[in-house]
Amino acid sequence: MPAAKSSALRLTDSPAAYGLISKFLHWGMVGLFVWQLTSVLLRVFFWESGGEAQAAARAMWRTHHQVGVLILGCALLRGSWGLLNARRRPPHEDSVLGRAAWLGHLALYALMILVPSIAVLRFHAMARAPLNAFGFEILPQGPAPNEALRSIGDLLHGPLGWTLFALIFGHILMVVLHQVFWRDATLARMTGEGAPPVA
Ligand code: HEM
Numbered sequence: 001m002p003a004a005k006s007s008a009l010r011l012t013d014s015p016a017a018y019g020l021i022s023k024f025l026h027w028g029m030v031g032l033f034v035w036q037l038t039s040v041l042l043r044v045f046f047w048e049s050g051g052e053a054q055a056a057a058r059a060m061w062r063t064h065h066q067v068g069v070l071i072l073g074c075a076l077l078r079g080s081w082g083l084l085n086a087r088r089r090p091p092h093e094d095s096v097l098g099r100a101a102w103l104g105h106l107a108l109y110a111l112m113i114l115v116p117s118i119a120v121l122r123f124h125a126m127a128r129a130p131l132n133a134f135g136f137e138i139l140p141q142g143p144a145p146n147e148a149l150r151s152i153g154d155l156l157h158g159p160l161g162w163t164l165f166a167l168i169f170g171h172i173l174m175v176v177l178h179q180v181f182w183r184d185a186t187l188a189r190m191t192g193e194g195a196p197p198v199a
C-alpha cells in the first residue's frame, strides 16, 4: 500500500498523526526524562545509603545537569518544530477535554523550559565555574555571585521539577485512559499513522 507507507514516513505532522521528527523528539525525550527521574530518585533515596546503591546514586547525579541542559535544548527545538507544524498537526478536540489536553501540553512545554533554565541561571549566579555539558561550554563563569538569583533557584528548581514529573504522570494516565477506555487513535497519532480527525 504505497499511500500508507508514505504517510508513515512523513517527516512533518499531519492532522491524522505526528510526523517522524515530532515522534523522534517526543520518544527521545521520554528516554531523557526517565534518566532524569532516575537521577533524582536515586539522590533522594540512596545518597547516604552506602555501598553500591550510593555509588550508583552519585554517578547518576553527576549526569543530572548535563542531561538537564540537553532536555532544555531539545525542548526549545521541539517547541519551534511544534510552532512550525501548528497548522497541520493533529488538532485538539473542541470540547472541555480537548481544551484541557491543550492546556496540559502547554504546561508541559512551559515546565520543560522553565525547570532547566532556572537551574542554569542559578548555576551562573553562583559564579563558581563555567557550565559545561558533554564537553561543550554552555555558559561562561558568572562575573560575580548573585545571592538573590541563587535563592530563587534554590526555592523553585526542585518543587517545579517534581511538578513537571507529576504532570508527566498525569499525561501518561490520560493516554492510558484514551487507549483502554475510549479506544480512540490518541496513542496511534504518536506511534503510527493515527486517524483523520472526526469532522
Ligand atoms: C528538565 C530538566 C530537569 C529536571 C526535571 C530536574 C529535576 C530536579 C528535581 C526534581 C530536583 C529535586 C531533587 C530533590 O528533591 O532532592 C532537582 C535538583 C537539582 N537539580 Fe535539577 N532538574 C533538571 C535540570 C537541571 C539542570 C539543567 C541543572 C544544572 C544546571 C540541575 C541542577 C540541580 C541541582 C544542583 C539540584 C539540587 C539542588 C536543588 O534541589 O535545587 N537540574 N532537579
Ligand code: HEM
Pocket: 022, 026, 029, 030, 033, 082, 090, 101, 105, 108, 109, 112, 168, 171, 172, 175, 186, 187, 188, 189, 190
Ligand atoms: C510513556 C510515556 C508517554 C506516552 C505513552 C506519551 C504519549 C503521548 C501521546 C499519545 C501524545 C499525542 C497526544 C495528542 O495528540 O493529543 C503525546 C503528546 C505529547 N506528549 Fe507525551 N507521552 C509520554 C511521555 C511524555 C513525556 C515524558 C513528555 C515530556 C514532558 C511528554 C510530552 C508530550 C507533549 C508536549 C505532547 C504534545 C505533542 C508535542 O508537542 O510533542 N510526553 N504523548
